[in-house]
Amino acid sequence: DLEDCKVMLDLLEKWVLREMLDLWAVLEDLGNQDYEGLQEKGDFLEKMEKKERWAYQELLGPLVVKVEWAFR
Numbered sequence: 502d503l504e505d506c507k508v509m510l511d512l513l514e515k516w517v518l519r520e521m522l523d524l525w526a527v528l529e530d531l532g533n534q535d536y537e538g539l540q541e542k543g544d545f546l547e548k549m550e551k552k553e554r555w556a557y558q559e560l561l562g563p564l565v566v567k568v569e570w571a572f573r
Contacts, residue, residue: 523546
């Protein structure tokens with residue numbers, strides 16, 4: 502229904518913005534830190550992504566998880 506679509510679009514927008522910020526942070530780190538610092542940041546982002554994936558799944562069901570991973 503229309504309300505579900507609005508919620509999905511809102512989640513997608515937040516996901517895209519988060520990905521852009523993550524990329525920006527990694528690019529900044531490439532200029533400022535060594536590999537170990539980047540690995541720690543990557544581990545943190547991976548944990549956050551798993552938490553988000555579970556939150557999406559509980560909110561709207563498996564469809565959102567499939568859509569989110571289709572963009573990977």
